[in-house]
Amino acid sequence: xxxxxxxxxxxxxxxxxxxxxxxxxxxxxxxxxxxxxxxxxxxxxxxxxxxxxxxxxxxxxxxxxxxxxxxxxxxxxxxxxxxxxxxxxxxxxxxxxxxxxxxxxxxxxxxxxxxxxxxxxxxxxxxxxxxxxxxxxxxxxxxxxxxxxxxxxxxxxxxxxxxxxxxxxxxxxxxxxxxxxxxxxxxxxxxxxxxxxxxxxxxxxxxxxxxxxxxxxxxxxxxxxxxxxxxxxxxxxxxxxxxxxxxxxxx
Amino acid sequence: xxxxxxxxxxxxxxxxxxxxxxxxxxxxxxxxxxxxxxxxxxxxxxxxxxxxxxxxxxxxxxxxxxxxxxxxxxxxxxxxxxxxxxxxxxxxxxxxxxxxxxxxxxxxxxxxxxxxxxxxxxxxxxxxxxxxxxxxxxxxxxxxxxxxxxxxxxxxxxxxxxxxxxxxxxxxxxxxxxxxxxxxxxxxxxxxxxxxxxxxxxxxxxxxxxxxxxxxxxxxxx
Numbered sequence: 001x002x003x004x005x006x007x008x009x010x011x012x013x014x015x016x017x018x019x020x021x022x023x024x025x026x027x028x029x030x031x032x033x034x035x036x037x038x039x040x041x042x043x044x045x046x047x048x049x050x051x052x053x054x055x056x057x058x059x060x061x062x063x064x065x066x067x068x069x070x071x072x073x074x075x076x077x078x079x080x081x082x083x084x085x086x087x088x089x090x091x092x093x094x095x096x097x098x099x100x101x102x103x104x105x106x107x108x109x110x111x112x113x114x115x116x117x118x119x120x121x122x123x124x125x126x127x128x129x130x131x132x133x134x135x136x137x138x139x140x141x142x143x144x145x146x147x148x149x150x151x152x153x154x155x156x157x158x159x160x161x162x163x164x165x166x167x168x169x170x171x172x173x174x175x176x177x178x179x180x181x182x183x184x185x186x187x188x189x190x191x192x193x194x195x196x197x198x199x200x201x202x203x204x205x206x207x208x209x210x211x212x213x214x215x216x217x218x219x220x221x222x223x224x225x226x227x228x229x230x231x232x233x234x235x236x237x238x239x240x241x242x243x244x245x246x247x248x249x250x251x
Numbered sequence: 252x253x254x255x256x257x258x259x260x261x262x263x264x265x266x267x268x269x270x271x272x273x274x275x276x277x278x279x280x281x282x283x284x285x286x287x288x289x290x291x292x293x294x295x296x297x298x299x300x301x302x303x304x305x306x307x308x309x310x311x312x313x314x315x316x317x318x319x320x321x322x323x324x325x326x327x328x329x330x331x332x333x334x335x336x337x338x339x340x341x342x343x344x345x346x347x348x349x350x351x352x353x354x355x356x357x358x359x360x361x362x363x364x365x366x367x368x369x370x371x372x373x374x375x376x377x378x379x380x381x382x383x384x385x386x387x388x389x390x391x392x393x394x395x396x397x398x399x400x401x402x403x404x405x406x407x408x409x410x411x412x413x414x415x416x417x418x419x420x421x422x423x424x425x426x427x428x429x430x431x432x433x434x435x436x437x438x439x440x441x442x443x444x445x446x447x448x449x450x451x452x453x454x455x456x457x458x459x460x461x462x463x464x465x466x467x468x469x470x471x472x473x
Contacts, residue, residue, distance in 0.1 A: 085466075140420040147416050151407045160470040161403045165417060168399055168463050172421050175452075179424035183431060 012089045014231040015240045021224040028224070032217035039210030047204045056120045060204075063113040065212035066106045069219055070138060073103035077145075078170035081163035091227075093159025094234070096166060097149055098226035102219050104142035110135055130181040137176055141169045155234050255340040259348025260355070266325070267356045273321060274356050281314040281361055285368045296373045303372035304382070304433035310368075311361045311386055312393065312422055318357045319397040319414055320404075322349055323468070327405050336472055342465035346402075350394045350461065358390025374437070381436040381446075388449045389429040392456035396421050399460055402467035425452055 011017045043061035077099045084092030114132060115125045126132065145165055152158035235241050267274060288306045289299055326332040335345050365386050366379040374382065400418035404410040432445035 137420050137423060140416075144417045144420060147413055148403060151404070151409060151413055157470055157473060160473075161467065164399070164463055164467050164470065165403060168421070171459075172424075175424050176420070179427045179448075183427040 012087070012091050014091055014094070014235055015238075017091055018228055018231050018240075018244065021228050025221050025224050025228075028217045028221035032214050032221060035210050035214035035217060039207050039214055042203060042210060043207035047207055054120075056117065059113050059117040061207055061211050063110060063117060064208055065215040066109040066113065067135065068212055069215045070103055070106035070110050070135065072216075073099050073106060073219060074138065074141070074166075074170065074173070077103060078166045081166040084159055085163045085167075090156075090159075090234075091231075093155070093163065094227050094230045095223065096162060097159070098223045098230055099219075100142055100146050100149070100162075101226070102222050104139060104146065106215070106219070107135060107139040107142055111139065128184065130177070130184040133180045133184070134173075134177045137180070138173070141173075145169070252340065252344060255338075256344055256348040256351070259335075259345055260352045263349055263352030264355060267352070273318075274360070277314050277318045277357055278360055278364055280317060281310050281364065282368065284310040284313060285371070289371070299372045300374065300437065303369060303374050304378075304430040304437065306372070307365055307368060307382060308386075308389075308426055308430040308433070311365065311390065312419075312426055314361055315357055315390060315393045315397060316415055316418060316422075317411075318353070319401045319418070320411055322353050322398055322401045323405055324401075324410075327471075332468070333472060336468060342468060343461040346398060346461040346464045346468070347457070350391075350398050350457065350464075353398070354391050354394040358386070358394055362386035362390060374433075378433055378436045381442045382433045385429045385432040385442070385446060385449060388446060388453050389425050392425050392449075392453040393422060395453075395456040395460035395464075396425075398464040399467055402464045402471060405468070405471040425449065425456075428452065 011020055039061065043058060047058070049055055077096045080092045080096040080099070083089065084096065111132070114135075118127065119125050145162055148165055149158045149162045152161060232241055232244070285307060288302060292298060292302065323332060326335065336342055338345065362383055366374075366383050369379045369382050397414070397418050400414045400421075403417060404413045407413060428445045428449045432442040432449060435442045435445055
């Protein structure tokens, strides 16, 4: 066969991807733990107290990575969706389906920690700021995707319908973001500006980056774990699933 | 090609005219929703004037959304949709015809009805004109984007609620600039910028949405 490169299409079949994912999960879990521990140590123990915001600013070590991941996961989801529509691979749809709950969780975490941060800093849980509003709409998009997939019984149709929705959503995200931004400046509702972030001490930046890496690894691990479950569920009639289950049951 | 679109539009209009109650109920939904707001927030004219653009636009949005299942559901049930997909004309064109017919029986009446409701909210003449104009420009985009949601949820359990979950987040830009145009007229800023962007959204929506809708229809009919 092809000796020069890894044959990537080999792993497009659930049968060969299932053991690979199983091998990769512990690594990503380990990386997430290491990065997470280092990031939390830097963020909570080493980083100095902010002279304006006091200790409350430490929420950003969770908030910012969660916001980044919520946006990034939607893009990855749309990527798998496009791949699934183009190549008609079963695995792509499973990956998109596996990523959606993690993305929704990240969007929710981002909103929740944002509210916790906003109360002491701005004196309010919520402002109709452009970023907050578009994050909320992103959460709605995730929920729409999950609801659509849950409503369709046939998994192949669910994958394809979800893929169309994810692609339409990813085209719309920039439009939504800019319209919300413009709406916000016209109304001048919020007097708080998130854009003038003070120059951040490099130690804080490092803590945030480490935690972002940790969240990233966590998302991959959880998505792979969920994808493995989806694989078993969808391919339950096939021979390889029976072999896998017998092997794992024997242990 | 234009003849094919025209035939679809004529057919859908004829079918809609045979069931006028469906059309009228959507319009009355719009009227009732708009009338509930003054009852909820109180009758002060200043407050109502401030709320009017948003309330009327959200009402029009919800009314359009409620009428979306009608786009494909009947044809899906009696098998006509399959024949339309098999027809030699590109499916995207068929979708454009159906979207156009949907707009003629939902978006257009809503836009024409809105100024009457605007009077209840004490809007000035120029604001009423902008409201009608913004709805005339914006509702085609609502029909176009909504068609994607209607096609994706074809034949599903709880399709109606699902459509709202899928479609409402995508309606937000249209809502912002539609209501913004009326708001800008009320505050005397001029609505040209809003209306231009609304026009861009409508053109983009009507142009690109049929492709996504056609893909979604093919998936639903598999």
